[in-house]
Amino acid sequence: MKDASPQTIYLKDYKPFGYVVDDVHLTFKLVPNSTRVVSKITFSPNPDATDRQFRLHGEQLKLISAKINGSDVSPVMLDDGLMVDAPNETFVWEAEVEIAPEANTALEGLYMSNGMYCTQCEAEGFRKITYYPDRPDVMSVFTVRIESDLPVLLSNGNPVAQGEGWAEWHDPWPKPAYLFALVAGDLVNHPDRFVTQSGKDVELNIWVRPGDENKCAFGMEALKASMRWDEEVYGREYDLDIFNIVAVDDFNMGAMENKGLNIFNSSCVLASPETSTDANFERIEAIIAHEYFHNWTGNRITCRDWFQLCLKEGLTVYRDSQFTSDMRSAPVKRISDVIELRGRQFPEDQGPLSHPVRPESFQEINNFYTATVYEKGAEVIGMLKLLVGDDAYAKALDMYFDRHDGQACTIEDWLKVFEDATGRDLSQFKRWYSQSGTPRLAVSEKFEDGTYTLTFKQHTPPTPGQDVKEPQVLPIAVGLLAQDGTEVTPTTVLEMTEAEQSFEFSGLDAKPIPSILRGFSAPVVLERTTSREENLFLLEHDTDPFNRWEASRTLAREGLIAMITDGVGSDTLWLNALKTAVADSTLDPAYRALLLSLPTQSELAQTLFEQGVTPDPMAIWTATDTLREDMAKSWADILPALVEETKVIETFKPDAEQSGKRALAASVLAMQTRLDGGAVAKAQFETADNMTLQLSALTCLIQADAAEDALKSFYDQWKDDRLVMDKWFGLQVAAAKPADAAKRAKTLTEHFDFDWKNPNRFRAVFGGLAMNHAGFHNADGSGYALLADWLIKLDAKNPQTTARMCTAFQTWKRYDADRQAKMRACLTRISETKGLSRDTTEMVSRLLG
Ligand code: BES
Ligand code: ZN
Numbered sequence: 001m002k003d004a005s006p007q008t009i010y011l012k013d014y015k016p017f018g019y020v021v022d023d024v025h026l027t028f029k030l031v032p033n034s035t036r037v038v039s040k041i042t043f044s045p046n047p048d049a050t051d052r053q054f055r056l057h058g059e060q061l062k063l064i065s066a067k068i069n070g071s072d073v074s075p076v077m078l079d080d081g082l083m084v085d086a087p088n089e090t091f092v093w094e095a096e097v098e099i100a101p102e103a104n105t106a107l108e109g110l111y112m113s114n115g116m117y118c119t120q121c122e123a124e125g126f127r128k129i130t131y132y133p134d135r136p137d138v139m140s141v142f143t144v145r146i147e148s149d150l151p152v153l154l155s156n157g158n159p160v161a162q163g164e165g166w167a168e169w170h171d172p173w174p175k176p177a178y179l180f181a182l183v184a185g186d187l188v189n190h191p192d193r194f195v196t197q198s199g200k201d202v203e204l205n206i207w208v209r210p211g212d213e214n215k216c217a218f219g220m221e222a223l224k225a226s227m228r229w230d231e232e233v234y235g236r237e238y239d240l241d242i243f244n245i246v247a248v249d250d251f252n253m254g255a256m257e258n259k260g261l262n263i264f265n266s267s268c269v270l271a272s273p274e275t276s277t278d279a280n281f282e283r284i285e286a287i288i289a290h291e292y293f294h295n296w297t298g299n300r301i302t303c304r305d306w307f308q309l310c311l312k313e314g315l316t317v318y319r320d321s322q323f324t325s326d327m328r329s330a331p332v333k334r335i336s337d338v339i340e341l342r343g344r345q346f347p348e349d350q351g352p353l354s355h356p357v358r359p360e361s362f363q364e365i366n367n368f369y370t371a372t373v374y375e376k377g378a379e380v381i382g383m384l385k386l387l388v389g390d391d392a393y394a395k396a397l398d399m400y401f402d403r404h405d406g407q408a409c410t411i412e413d414w415l416k417v418f419e420d421a422t423g424r425d426l427s428q429f430k431r432w433y434s435q436s437g438t439p440r441l442a443v444s445e446k447f448e449d450g451t452y453t454l455t456f457k458q459h460t461p462p463t464p465g466q467d468v469k470e471p472q473v474l475p476i477a478v479g480l481l482a483q484d485g486t487e488v489t490p491t492t493v494l495e496m497t498e499a500e501q502s503f504e505f506s507g508l509d510a511k512p513i514p515s516i517l518r519g520f521s522a523p524v525v526l527e528r529t530t531s532r533e534e535n536l537f538l539l540e541h542d543t544d545p546f547n548r549w550e551a552s553r554t555l556a557r558e559g560l561i562a563m564i565t566d567g568v569g570s571d572t573l574w575l576n577a578l579k580t581a582v583a584d585s586t587l588d589p590a591y592r593a594l595l596l597s598l599p600t601q602s603e604l605a606q607t608l609f610e611q612g613v614t615p616d617p618m619a620i621w622t623a624t625d626t627l628r629e630d631m632a633k634s635w636a637d638i639l640p641a642l643v644e645e646t647k648v649i650e651t652f653k654p655d656a657e658q659s660g661k662r663a664l665a666a667s668v669l670a671m672q673t674r675l676d677g678g679a680v681a682k683a684q685f686e687t688a689d690n691m692t693l694q695l696s697a698l699t700c701l702i703q704a705d706a707a708e709d710a711l712k713s714f715y716d717q718w719k720d721d722r723l724v725m726d727k728w729f730g731l732q733v734a735a736a737k738p739a740d741a742a743k744r745a746k747t748l749t750e751h752f753d754f755d756w757k758n759p760n761r762f763r764a765v766f767g768g769l770a771m772n773h774a775g776f777h778n779a780d781g782s783g784y785a786l787l788a789d790w791l792i793k794l795d796a797k798n799p800q801t802t803a804r805m806c807t808a809f810q811t812w813k814r815y816d817a818d819r820q821a822k823m824r825a826c827l828t829r830i831s832e833t834k835g836l837s838r839d840t841t842e843m844v845s846r847l848l849g
Helices: 217-234 278-292 305-329 330-349 373-390 392-404 411-421 534-542 545-564 572-583 589-596 601-610 616-636 636-646 656-676 677-688 691-703 708-718 722-734 736-750 759-771 782-795 799-809 819-833 838-848
Strands: 017-030 036-047 056-057 062-068 076-078 082-085 091-099 111-112 118-122 139-147 152-155 158-163 166-174 182-185 188-195 203-206 242-248 261-265 440-448 453-458 476-482 486-495 498-503 511-514 526-529
Touching: 017 392, 056 330, 076 440, 111 261, 118 242, 118 261, 139 152, 139 182, 152 166, 182 373, 188 217, 203 217, 217 242, 217 278, 217 305, 261 278, 278 656, 278 691, 305 330, 305 373, 330 373, 330 545, 330 589, 330 601, 373 392, 373 411, 373 476, 373 486, 392 411, 453 476, 453 486, 476 534, 511 534, 534 545, 534 572, 545 572, 545 589, 545 601, 545 616, 572 589, 572 616, 572 636, 589 656, 601 616, 616 636, 616 656, 616 736, 636 656, 656 677, 656 691, 677 691, 691 708, 691 722, 708 722, 722 736, 722 759, 736 759, 736 782, 759 799, 782 799, 782 819, 782 838, 799 819, 799 838, 819 838
Parallel strands: 017 139, 203 242, 242 261, 440 526
Antiparallel strands: 017 036, 036 091, 056 082, 062 091, 076 082, 111 118, 118 182, 139 166, 152 182, 158 166, 188 203, 440 453, 453 498, 476 486, 476 511
């Protein structure tokens, strides 16, 4: 068990470790509940450190023996490791420990999943494998020997030698312990090769359980595309003879970038048309790229300490989004990212869990792999690039790789290369890393004597621990349109640095219509009371695809808010304008599908809350449902043409073109279902030859209350496929009517196939519940209570996944007194659980404030 008494770690307390590690030799004798790990590590005094205390991290280890320079020593045993007197010169530390991978349900350290051994060491899991200075600024070369009867034995780096029952690996690149990995199992591979820019031949493998080998081809193509892209766009080549990916069924996260041996949640790598949706394919492509890109941004250049997490994660998310934009459609990717940012990061930044992109303290680092570190961290890089320009960005990145290869770095190092490459002073820009909260940007305009003036005011509301906010540097991309829709001023980036600032555009014939924050050039909330006419105009004419979409989204949001608060009907002017855009076959179907997506119910709740109205989840659900109904009825005449247009006759391909068509087709099917009660959906369900079509039909049938047979036959068809069964579990809850969601979730937890210790299955049901806004917030509190019961149960087995799922409660202060009291009671009940993990203790206490 981890130490439950919370200890807070501060960025300002950073001190280098007293020793450097010259090399590491590890021997693993794999046995399910009595694995022996023998370590032989050479340490030398660190000239950059003053404190020579020799203290190693270690958790849940049984120490068998410890030696320094060949002589037995008796370390002082601590809660989180050990301490021993060590020489002030180079010495060899040897230890043997015993661990129990089969009993490890936390899925951190060395554990077992379906008979296969695997590891997850980021952030602080290596200390559950052996005693070690488990911190990212201690880097070393590793040699690993694995002894096991299992046929496939893998670790980082290149294979050195192997024999009957053993294998040896050597990783020549110094790395922190969090990038260590080991896999042993009865696995089969999907092999391929890649020749790098400089002609180096690299062996590629995707390792899976027998039976899954036909689900690897797509991931392999994505890997090769990522390798090529990183060479072409960032000039970065792969640096080992072999690159292995392994699929694991039990995994807390999506995937992990261990050097030369990436480990993936099987849901993020295995794909086939029959079992994976287009969204799955797109996610797999992105995550394979993300983990591969870490080889340079994360592994070759790593983090000095975990406060610098955004150094690798923000940058790598930014890089993987550039990759997806290049492989697919840039506007569609940008809009999807902003939907995600508003759906996940904004609520976090506006609630009790708000924290800076670079936090200054934590209790459990696993709780800081957040939307803020990842998504806002990526937005910050996008802003930096917009401010300095593409060429300077490329120059700064080259400088970053040259200067810091092989080092463990900080945000200061990162910003310094931009300062050196551009001569800019980035001290104010640095506030993006230290100031939490979402800035709000108000806009007013003036037109006089041919000069158009835009005045902006920025303001960031207080967040936990930060009452006073300073102005941020905001790149505001603006374009100006004439009344006839032509662009009179193309996109210009205004650089706002003051709390209030005006920008002038002169030489204009008439008052223009502004298109502000094009491409969502800064992660802020734009507070602008744009008239309905102006938004309708932008929906029709804006040349910036993001803002065109944004105009419609704003109209949808304002229309829904009016329906909720004033009881008015749907905005027919907007519905008609949108209908024209959606019927416009010159527009990308994927883009039209996004135009059709409504603001989420959670987003509407947040908007109401900001306007001082207590959100009623059921009223929000009803308004959304009414709008969908009106949309279906008033668009009935364009549906047949859309059905024709979105038919895919070619062989299935999960590319942007086909998946765009299928996304639009799914929206059309949802409208048809409202008109025909599910007849077309039923037919589609029965004839579908790919999971995208099958699942979109099933969703419609659930929403039409006509899914009973389909759910049964889906189960019979897919009961042996774990990943598809996750969809079956999740969808029933996520798409359920509000009154049924918690009941359905409860029933599913009693299902024979509900393996709650598997994070994917647990997340399917409870992630589905949390996503069902009105269902989760059902007035009787049954959604809250059910989730709390299960979080308490899961915490004893898997603290990391439990703590992450506590975020379902992060918006609790938005709601009415009764719901607040019910949620507070659940959080309190969780917090009072005996033996609660450090992870969940920290989350719940922050949530309670
Ligand atoms: N390094 C992380 C994986 C990780 C996260 C390990 C938290 C330990 C704790 C990996 O690179 C990552 O960021 N994975 C993401 C997916 C990615 C596409 C954003 C994930 O697992 O969700
Ligand atoms: Zn990452």
